[in-house]
Amino acid sequence: MRAYQEEALEKILSFACDQIPAYRHLRSVVARFRPFDALQEFPLLDKETLQSDMSGYLPRDFDRIPHHECSTGGTSGNQLRFFLDDQSQSIEMAFMHLQWARVGYTPGCRKATFRGVEFRSVSDRIYWQPNPVYNELQFSPFHMNEATLDRYLHKLGQYRPRFIHGYPSAISLLADFITRNRLKTGIRLQLDAVLLASEGILPGQRELIEEAFSTRVYSWYGHSERVVLAGECEKSPAYHHFPDYGILEIIDDNGNVLQKEGEPGEIVGTGLINRSLPLIRYRTGDKARMLGHECACGRSFDRFDQVEGRWRQEFVIGKTGSRISLAALNMHGPLFDHIVRYQYYQKRAGELQLRVMVSSGFTALEKKALQEAYARKTGSELSVEVKTVEDIPLTSRGKLRRLVQNLQTGPSFSEI
Structure with a gap:
């Protein structure tokens, strides 16, 4: 499996250096070093950098690669638009x-x-x-x-x-x-x-x-960007990473790759199954604890547990008192093309306000379509009003509250 991983990584790194503007200066590095050593010379990539310079990370032959546009689920209140190969869905399944x-x-x-x-x-x-x-x-x-x-x-x-x-x-x-x-x-x-x-x-x-x-x-554990996928096994609830899906790293606060079992850090992934937008050393924003390779199941895969990050459980209250997870309300795609940031606000059970900061291209028709999409999802249990606002303030720590509730009972504020 290590040999397969090395070969797949070499192909994706060589492709990136040949095709992608942001990585062309690393061509000699890939030629000189073995794949895993070369990978460490690539910079870490975060969501904000990708959003601000998407064209710099698209391959030269982008239009020739069958692909489709996707977006993250928006758990941060600020969606990332990206691209996946058409065949990636069948590979994922x-x-x-x-x-x-x-x-x-x-x-x-x-x-x-x-x-x-x-x-x-x-x-x-x-x-x-x-x-x-x-x-x-x-x-x-x-x-x-x-x-x-x-x-x-x-x-x-x-x-x-x-x-x-x-x-x-x-x-x-x-x-x-x-x-x-x-x-x-x-x-x-x-x-x-x-x-x-x-x-x-x-x-x-x-x-x-x-x-x-x-x-x-x-x-x-997985995510829309498809750089890391890991599942439990027959013997343990620890996550076993699929080595032929991507390259897993766990880094400390200074960006150094952790080597010692039991150390907590941030999950970083390099995808091996997508060429329309190869994500190399992509920072997921999720925290986890690194574990050793040995497991009673016999698989010698990278393992981790204690994941923290985008997966928090938050709820709004429906008309009949039902607790509706924000994961169920999650929506993304073209409806959010002109939405810069958003936040849910609830004051009364059965009613929810979606506050959106929008770009200049946002229209009344888009607002109506968004409201209708939520209505189709929630039916009569939850009435969702879309309201455009000038600003959605961050907390003192620079975080965005995805949900603000001023109910007499129910969940308290939760920060992402």
């Missing part, structure tokens, strides 16, 4: 299926999902929709409360999935309901595993979910 196979998943397995997709036909009593493409039944995370969870549980009992997949915040809400009402409902699900995605797992949630569903929790 292959890696996902490979790691899910560690807990018995195959593409033919029946799955129930709790994620923030668009729900077009949710009614007062039906909070799910089929998705035959992925052989799954999608459950709305926007309508989960004490009055509706019984219907969710009964539908799960009828559907009989082998796996549940979704946000820890939504699934733990259902797990808590099951724990409190197990004797009343009599419903027993036969699950192979619960697959948790898109949010960090809070203390106690893993144990709560495993006890409620009588199965193991499986989680993984």
Whole structure:
């Protein structure tokens, strides 16, 4: 695997030096050093640098590479637009299926999902929709409360999935309901595993979910930019990085690569599967603790745990008292093309204001389209008003509050 990794890294570094303006001056470095040594001569790349000089990081043959535009999920309130090869989605899914196979998943397995997709036909009593493409039944995370969870549980009992997949915040809400009402409902699900995605797992949630569903929790680490992907194994909840997906580094506050097991630092990745915008030594902004390679599963991959960063769980309160994760509200793409910064503000349950700082190209039609997109997502449970503002102040530490709530009860301010 090391030989494959070296070869793949040499190709991506050579491609970058030949094609990308920001790296042309490093051509002699790549020619002179072995790939992993050459990599250390490349500068660290952060989101702000990429945003301010995107043209400097696009390859000369950009238009010849089949690609599509993407954006980050906007957890910082400031989205990054970038590009991925068209084939990268199928490669990504292959890696996902490979790691899910560690807990018995195959593409033919029946799955129930709790994620923030668009729900077009949710009614007062039906909070799910089929998705035959992925052989799954999608459950709305926007309508989960004490009055509706019984219907969710009964539908799960009828559907009989082998796996549940979704946000820890939504699934733990259902797990808590099951724990409190197990004797009343009599419903027993036969699950192979619960697959948790898109949010960090809070203390106690893993144990709560495993006890409620009588199965193991499986989680993984990844992001839209596709430079690092790591999943748990059969024996450990530590994240095992896929060496053929990207190159993982963990650095200290001074940018030095950490070598000692147990040291905390920032996750840095170099992607191996995307040429339309190769990200080399890309700073993810996420913190983790580096672990040794040895594991009882037998894989000698780079490992880490204790991830902190973009995965925090934050909630807004719906009309019926449902706790709606910001991960479920997450939206990105062309709708945010002219939005510089945004922030959620909630004063009353069931009502949410999206405050946006916009560029000169923002139109009334874009504002209307954004508001309609949120309405399609949340239905009657949450009314979202889009409001343009001149400024969204940062905290004294220069951080952006993604959510500000002035409710009498509910979550307090959370900083990103």
